[in-house]
Amino acid sequence: MRRFPTAGAPHLPPPTRVRGVMATVLLALLPGIAAHAWYFGPGIVVQIALATAFALGFEAMMLRVRGVPAAPFLGDLSAPVTAVLYALCIPPLTPWWITLLAMATAIVLAKHLYGGLGRNLFNPAMAGYATALVCFPHALSQWLAPAPLATHALAFGDTLSAIFLGHLPPGLDLDTLAQATPLDAVRTLARQGMTMPEIRANPMFGDFGGKGWEWIANAYALGGLALWWRRVIGWQVPVAVLGTTILLTLPFWLADPDLHPFPLQHVFSGGLMLGAWFVATDPVTGCTTPRGRLLFGAGVAVLTLAIRRWGAYPDGVAFAVLIMNGAAPLIDRLTPPRAYGHGHA
Secondary structure (H helix, E strand, O other): OOOOOOOOOOOOOOOOOHHHHHHHHHHHHHHHHHHHHHHHOOHHHHHHHHHHHHHHHHHHHHHHHHOOOHHHHHOOOHHHHHHHHHHOOOOOOOOHHHHHHHHHHHHHHOOHHHOOOOOOOOOHHHHHHHHHHHHOOOHHHOOEOOOOOOOOOOOHHHHHHHHHOOOOOOOOOHHHHEOOOHHHHHHHHHHOOOOHHHHHOOOOEOOOOEOOHHHHHHHHHHHHHHHHHOOOOOOHHHHHHHHHHHHHHHHHHHHOOOOOOOHHHHHOOOOHHHHHHHHOOOOOOOOOOHHHHHHHHHHHHHHHHHHHHHOOOOOOHHHHHHHHHHHHHHHHHHOOOOOOOOOOO
16 A cells, blocks of 8 residues: 655645755656766766756856855755756767856756746756757767767766867767767658668667667656656656657558658657656646646647757757747646536535
């Protein structure tokens, strides 16, 4: 029998603290971080450390500018969560100054200029990532080949040199190490007239998504399920995101599998799984009503698929989330839950 935590009389649920929720989110991200490091090397760990340091620095600066006591807010772990979510979206060898710019956007503009935690309209991590992607699209497309396909393994020192100095070992350059992501490969090769079976014959593809990428997506799903089990997030948003993606892509695949990817390839490629469980479920920038969460998640899925198909970027999760963040207040207003006893005399 499942037990629910309660406080003393009158036995209401104990108050939820921001620090506890954020700590749970960080713990739930650990499987994804471990899988990321396994397939793409230690650069992700460096990016997380860098982004966290910059995020805390900008957080302290803005709290001082706003005249807010720093200690309680620096310790609530909201800035590290923003930093980790951003770091998981970028290539492991992204130059340090891009992360600096992204964290300035996330913490200063998207968070504190709206009034701080709980008042921001847009998800700070996605605002920072989208800014970096729009400003430096080439740098943020330089993904290393995953471990099973990598021809060169960079030592930790080489990784640091690449991130901070832009230097790689003699005879290597980023174009040699980098490889198109599965989503980018599908877009590019499909436009060249190749069929999906021909595209998927490329060794970069696994059972559903790309090699390495699908296992990272599985790790995010595992962490997301843990958040749902702990009641940190509701089921509506991830189910709506993933379910809508499958429902919209399944008819096209059934009609012509030579031209359209298998639905699970959409789910296990790119940032959809991370977005469904950890980004779109943000209680501040998402919807609060049950029906609103379903509409919010469905909107993220529709916009992501539209950007993947017709947009300028291979993946569209960040832009989809930010657009739906702007629509969330209206969706909540249009989908209030029915009051108990409504319609009865």
